[in-house]
Amino acid sequence: MKALSDIGLVGLAVMGENLILNMESKGFTVTAYNRTVNKVNAFIDGRAAGKNIRGASSIEELVQSLEKPRKIMLMVKAGQAVDDFIEQLIPHLDEGDIIIDGGNTHFPDTNRRTAYLESKGLLFIGAGVSGGEEGALTGPSIMPGGSPAAWEHVKPIFQSIAAKVEDGSACCEWVGENGAGHFVKMVHNGIEYGDMQLICEAYHIMKSLLGMSAKEMHEVFARWNEGELDSYLIEITRDILAYEEDGEALVDVILDTAGQKGTGKWTAVSALELGIPLTLIGEAVFSRCLSAQKDERVEAAKQLSGPSPVFDGDKEAFIEDLRQALIAAKIVSYAQGYVLMREAAKEHGWQLNYGGIAMMWRGGCIIRSIFLDDIREAFEAQSDLPNLLLSPFFKEKIESSQGAWRRVMAAAISNGIPAPAMTAALNYFDGYRCDRLPANLLQAQRDYFGAHTYERTDKPRGEFFHTNWTGRGGDTSSSTYNV
Numbered sequence: 001m002k003a004l005s006d007i008g009l010v011g012l013a014v015m016g017e018n019l020i021l022n023m024e025s026k027g028f029t030v031t032a033y034n035r036t037v038n039k040v041n042a043f044i045d046g047r048a049a050g051k052n053i054r055g056a057s058s059i060e061e062l063v064q065s066l067e068k069p070r071k072i073m074l075m076v077k078a079g080q081a082v083d084d085f086i087e088q089l090i091p092h093l094d095e096g097d098i099i100i101d102g103g104n105t106h107f108p109d110t111n112r113r114t115a116y117l118e119s120k121g122l123l124f125i126g127a128g129v130s131g132g133e134e135g136a137l138t139g140p141s142i143m144p145g146g147s148p149a150a151w152e153h154v155k156p157i158f159q160s161i162a163a164k165v166e167d168g169s170a171c172c173e174w175v176g177e178n179g180a181g182h183f184v185k186m187v188h189n190g191i192e193y194g195d196m197q198l199i200c201e202a203y204h205i206m207k208s209l210l211g212m213s214a215k216e217m218h219e220v221f222a223r224w225n226e227g228e229l230d231s232y233l234i235e236i237t238r239d240i241l242a243y244e245e246d247g248e249a250l251v252d253v254i255l256d257t258a259g260q261k262g263t264g265k266w267t268a269v270s271a272l273e274l275g276i277p278l279t280l281i282g283e284a285v286f287s288r289c290l291s292a293q294k295d296e297r298v299e300a301a302k303q304l305s306g307p308s309p310v311f312d313g314d315k316e317a318f319i320e321d322l323r324q325a326l327i328a329a330k331i332v333s334y335a336q337g338y339v340l341m342r343e344a345a346k347e348h349g350w351q352l353n354y355g356g357i358a359m360m361w362r363g364g365c366i367i368r369s370i371f372l373d374d375i376r377e378a379f380e381a382q383s384d385l386p387n388l389l390l391s392p393f394f395k396e397k398i399e400s401s402q403g404a405w406r407r408v409m410a411a412a413i414s415n416g417i418p419a420p421a422m423t424a425a426l427n428y429f430d431g432y433r434c435d436r437l438p439a440n441l442l443q444a445q446r447d448y449f450g451a452h453t454y455e456r457t458d459k460p461r462g463e464f465f466h467t468n469w470t471g472r473g474g475d476t477s478s479s480t481y482n483v
C-alpha cells in the first residue's frame with residue numbers, strides 16, 4: 001500500500017463503503033473513517049480486507065494519512081453532520097486542502113460552505129452523486145461544483161470511478177461554482193420524479209382504460225424499452241410488472257401511497273422562487289402528496305362519482321398513441337428542467353454546460369436514457385438554446401406526436417382517469433406556443449382591484465397605465481413587479 005492515501009472518505013454507510021471500493025478498484029488508495037469508529041474496523045476486516053484501503057480511528061489519523069493537497073470526501077447524512085465534520089476537519093487542514101460533500105445536500109448549504117471554507121484558505125466541492133448503492137460501486141453519475149481550483153485535483157479520481165457511456169466518456173464533468181453541482185443534482189431528482197410519474201400515468205391509463213393485466217403491460221414496456229423510450233426507469237418498470245409472488249403480480253398488492261425525501265419539493269420550490277413554470281415536476285410532487293392521502297381518497301371514492309372508463313377503439317393504436325404521449329410529455333419535462341437550470345445559472349452567476357449535464361445523466365443515474373443523447377446534441381448545436389422545444393429535433397418530435405398526445409389526454413379526461421403530469425405538460429406546450437394568453441384580462445383585474453397597472457399592446461413596453469375602472473378609485477397606482 002502507498003505510504004499516503006490519495007483520498008479520505010468519511011461515512012461508512014451504503015454509499016460511502018461502495019464509493020471507497022470503487023475508488024480502490026480503479027487504483028486509488030483510500031483512507032476510511034466513520035463517526036462510529038467500530039464500523040471502520042468492521043469494514044477494514046470485512047469488505048476492505050486485502051485491498052488498498054486503510055482505516056483511521058480519529059480525524060487526526062485520517063488527515064495525517066493523506067497526500068497533499070488532501071482530499072476528504074464526506075458521505076454522511078446531509079445537514080448538520082456535514083457542518084459538524086467540516087468544523088472538526090478545519091483545524092487539521094492546510095491551505096489548499098479540499099473537502100468534498102457527496103451527500104444529497106440542498107444547494108444553498110453548498111453555496112454557504114464554499115464561501116466559508118474558501119475564507120479559511122481551503123477548497124470545497126459539493127458533488128451530487130446519483131446511482132444508489134450499485135452505482136456507487138460500479139459507476140455513479142457525479143455532478144461536482146464548488147471551488148474551481150479544487151477540480152484538477154479531484155477530477156482524475158471522480159472521472160475514473162464515474163459511469164462511462166458507449167464512447168468511453170465519463171458521466172462526471174465540472175458543473176460550476178458554489179452550489180451548481182448540487183443544484184443540477186436536485187434538478188436531476190426532480191426530473192426523476194417527473195419521469196416516474198409519467199410512467200405511472202401510462203400504467204394507470206393502460207390498466208384502467210384498456211383493462212390490461214400486469215403481464216400484458218410488462219410486454220408493452222418491454223417493447224417500449226427497445227426504442228426511443230429506452231431508459232433505466234422503463235426497464236425497471238418492465239421487470240416490476242413481471243414480478244410475481246404466489247402467482248400474483250406483486251405490484252397489484254403494493255399500497256398506493258408514495259413516499260418522498262424532499263428533493264422533488266426543493267426543485268419545485270426553486271422553480272417557484274425563480275418564477276419558472278416547472279409544471280410537470282410540480283404535478284409529480286403533488287401526485288405523491290395526493291397518493292399519501294389514502295384514507296381520505298378511499299372515503300371520497302365512496303361519495304364522489306365520475307365516468308366509468310370505457311374503451312371501444314383500436315387497442316394497439318391507442319398503446320402507440322400512449323407511447324408518443326409519454327415521449328412528448330417527457331420532452332416538456334426536460335425542457336422545463338433545463339429552463340430552470342438556465343434561470344438559476346443567471347441568478348447565481350454559474351456558467352453551466354447544458355450538453356455536458358445531459359452527458360452526466362446519460363449513464364450511472366436513475367434518469368439515464370438514450371433520450372439524453374438527443375438533448376446533448378441539441379445543446380451542442382446551439383449552446384444558448386432558450387428552450388429545448390425550439391431545437392429542430394424536439395420541435396419535429398413534438399409536432400409528430402402531438403396528435404397522439406391529445407387523443408390520449410382527451411381519453412383520460414373523458415374517462416375520468418387522472419394524468420396530471422401528462423396534461424400539465426400539454427398545457428405548458430399549448431401555453432408556451434400561444435402568442436397571446438389571457439393575461440391581458442388578468443392584468444385588468446389586478447389593476448381594477450389593486451391599481452397594479454398594466455402595459456398596452458399599442459404602446460412601447462415598460463410604460464405602465466392605470467385606469468380608474470369604477471370611477472370611485474383615485475389615480476394613484478401601486479408599484480408593479482414581475483415574477
Ligand code: NBP
Nearest residue numbers: 011012013014015016035036075076077078081103104132
Ligand atoms: P446515510 O444517509 O444513512 O448516513 C449514514 C452516515 O452518516 C453514517 O456514516 C453515519 O455515521 C453518518 N451520520 C449520521 Br446518520 N448522523 C451523523 C452526525 N450527526 N454526525 C456525523 N455523522 C453522522 O448514508 P447513505 O445512504 O450512504 O448516504 C450518504 C449520503 O449520500 C446522504 O447524504 C444521502 O442522501 C446521499 N445519497 C444516498 C443515496 C442512496 O441511495 N442511499 C444515493 C445518492 C446520495 P454513524 O455510522 O456514526 O451513524
